[in-house]
Amino acid sequence: MQPHQTRLRVRYAETDQMGVVYYANYLVWMEVGRVEYCKALGFRYKDMELEDGVLLAVVEAQCRYLYPARFDEDVVVETRVTAANLRMVTFGYEMRLPDGARKLATGATKHLFCNRGMKPVRMPAKYWAAFGVK
Amino acid sequence: MQPHQTRLRVRYAETDQMGVVYYANYLVWMEVGRVEYCKALGFRYKDMELEDGVLLAVVEAQCRYLYPARFDEDVVVETRVTAANLRMVTFGYEMRLPDGARKLATGATKHLFCNRGMKPVRMPAKYWAAFGVK
Amino acid sequence: MQPHQTRLRVRYAETDQMGVVYYANYLVWMEVGRVEYCKALGFRYKDMELEDGVLLAVVEAQCRYLYPARFDEDVVVETRVTAANLRMVTFGYEMRLPDGARKLATGATKHLFCNRGMKPVRMPAKYWAAFGVK
Amino acid sequence: MQPHQTRLRVRYAETDQMGVVYYANYLVWMEVGRVEYCKALGFRYKDMELEDGVLLAVVEAQCRYLYPARFDEDVVVETRVTAANLRMVTFGYEMRLPDGARKLATGATKHLFCNRGMKPVRMPAKYWAAFGVK
Numbered sequence: 001m002q003p004h005q006t007r008l009r010v011r012y013a014e015t016d017q018m019g020v021v022y023y024a025n026y027l028v029w030m031e032v033g034r035v036e037y038c039k040a041l042g043f044r045y046k047d048m049e050l051e052d053g054v055l056l057a058v059v060e061a062q063c064r065y066l067y068p069a070r071f072d073e074d075v076v077v078e079t080r081v082t083a084a085n086l087r088m089v090t091f092g093y094e095m096r097l098p099d100g101a102r103k104l105a106t107g108a109t110k111h112l113f114c115n116r117g118m119k120p121v122r123m124p125a126k127y128w129a130a131f132g133v134k
Numbered sequence: 135m136q137p138h139q140t141r142l143r144v145r146y147a148e149t150d151q152m153g154v155v156y157y158a159n160y161l162v163w164m165e166v167g168r169v170e171y172c173k174a175l176g177f178r179y180k181d182m183e184l185e186d187g188v189l190l191a192v193v194e195a196q197c198r199y200l201y202p203a204r205f206d207e208d209v210v211v212e213t214r215v216t217a218a219n220l221r222m223v224t225f226g227y228e229m230r231l232p233d234g235a236r237k238l239a240t241g242a243t244k245h246l247f248c249n250r251g252m253k254p255v256r257m258p259a260k261y262w263a264a265f266g267v268k
Numbered sequence: 269m270q271p272h273q274t275r276l277r278v279r280y281a282e283t284d285q286m287g288v289v290y291y292a293n294y295l296v297w298m299e300v301g302r303v304e305y306c307k308a309l310g311f312r313y314k315d316m317e318l319e320d321g322v323l324l325a326v327v328e329a330q331c332r333y334l335y336p337a338r339f340d341e342d343v344v345v346e347t348r349v350t351a352a353n354l355r356m357v358t359f360g361y362e363m364r365l366p367d368g369a370r371k372l373a374t375g376a377t378k379h380l381f382c383n384r385g386m387k388p389v390r391m392p393a394k395y396w397a398a399f400g401v402k
Numbered sequence: 403m404q405p406h407q408t409r410l411r412v413r414y415a416e417t418d419q420m421g422v423v424y425y426a427n428y429l430v431w432m433e434v435g436r437v438e439y440c441k442a443l444g445f446r447y448k449d450m451e452l453e454d455g456v457l458l459a460v461v462e463a464q465c466r467y468l469y470p471a472r473f474d475e476d477v478v479v480e481t482r483v484t485a486a487n488l489r490m491v492t493f494g495y496e497m498r499l500p501d502g503a504r505k506l507a508t509g510a511t512k513h514l515f516c517n518r519g520m521k522p523v524r525m526p527a528k529y530w531a532a533f534g535v536k
Binding site: 157158161162189196199202252 | 285286287291292293295296317323325326327328329330331332333336377386
């Protein structure tokens with residue numbers, strides 16, 4: 001599966017008094033990348049929750065901040081699946097300015113497939129192909 | 135019912151590049167005041183949702199910003215019920231620095247009692263006294 | 269000046285445990301609408317801050333919540349200037365689902381022109397035309 | 403230097419439609435722990451920014467999510483400095499329910515000392531003792 005690129009624009013709300021984007025907001029951008037990546041894979045994360053009752057509970061997240069993003073900049077979030085099995089999936093992210101010259105941050109999130117009661121479950125078979133699991 | 139005071143400290147995350155608290159965060163503080171107010175009234179908002187399946191859906195919110203709050207300041211949120219009937223309740227808020235000299239903001243939120251399906255319901259009888267409804 | 273429409277997609281981060289968008293986030297969406305509106309008017313809000321040292325400090329905000337927005341929905345934010353003079357400007361907002369049939373919320377924000385020290389200043393002459401002030 | 407404990411209460415705003423705290427908010431809690439830790443060390447982070455013009459720019463953050471935090475729970479954030487030199491400092495965090503039985507998350511953030519222009523600088527001498535650097 002190819003990495004997927006989505007684009008967003010930095011909101012004023014996302015900055016802090018340092019004049020740059022507050023560090024926790026990069027994790028929100030990773031979520032945006034992840035959701036759009038699922039659409040590119042052929043399903044909606046929303047439907048996985050609503051129809052299959054399967055949630056992607058985050059068990060680990062990390063981010064390296066390379067260059068500060070600023071208000072009103074366009075940011076490209078490139079998302080890929082870096083590992084997946086029947087129990088979990090790991091996404092990798094790269095955030096950069098659109099010209100491609102400036103990398104802002106890299107990150108990763110690891111998720112467990114869970115039911116609505118937050119108990120681990122196996123990935124439903126219909127998603128195996130999308131996540132490259134067989 | 136007396137107004138209730140709760141105190142919070144401004145987080146770095148709550149500031150923006152103007153160097154002051156981002157305006158939407160005052161509504162978060164109103165929620166903090168509201169939740170603590172309910173405790174002072176003798177019940178937990180959490181239990182109302184979990185046990186009675188009753189939610190306080192916001193139908194209106196407003197805030198007047200008088201003086202900017204800044205990082206690491208202590209803020210007192212004073213909350214009161216300004217109107218209530220079997221269908222809705224209105225809270226009023228005043229946010230100020232602890233010395234009392236400086237008023238930061240005033241606000242109000244109006245809520246409908248709803249069930250989990252977001253349909254309007256009557257306030258359960260057990261809350262009538264707390265909200266001054268009979 | 270015509271109202272300006274901008275579009276955004278509801279983030280998971282913007283929902284709360286009620287399963288709908290948390291009420292303070294509508295004010296963030298108003299900010300997104302406002303910033304894009306300024307671009308449609310012919311200038312960048314960012315430049316007004318950076319180059320002219322003029323900030324639009326919020327003095328009042330209000331929102332009426334008509335129908336709950338949900339995760340992954342597209343939301344159209346329609347923004348217009350409803351009043352403006354040399355000291356302040358008021359924006360009006362309407363948020364709805366893209367089909368136009370469902371209105372989610374309406375709101376307004378009133379702003380004072382301020383310098384970096386948060387003192388009121390007059391709107392720079394170069395913005396008079398954009399805001400319809402003469 | 404002993405680890406420092408600070409306590410906060412989960413806000414409704416911090417939950418998402420999964421019914422638990424949204425994962426990016428744990429980084430906000432780490433910031434709360436970090437700021438209070440500095441006070442325990444004998445200085446205010448705010449003053450370091452304002453008086454010395456020194457910022458702690460985040461270069462890396464990570465979090466492991468062990469058990470979901472829920473609305474209105476009290477959370478203890480235990481913060482410590484795990485590494486420090488003249489250029490950077492690393493904080494470690496442990497978040498748990500107050501009874502101590504349930505660990506919610508662990509995390510770490512690594513920071514560069516920077517000036518207001520976001521350029522790396524040496525830690526001012528007055529902070530050496532607090533961070534255990536000589």
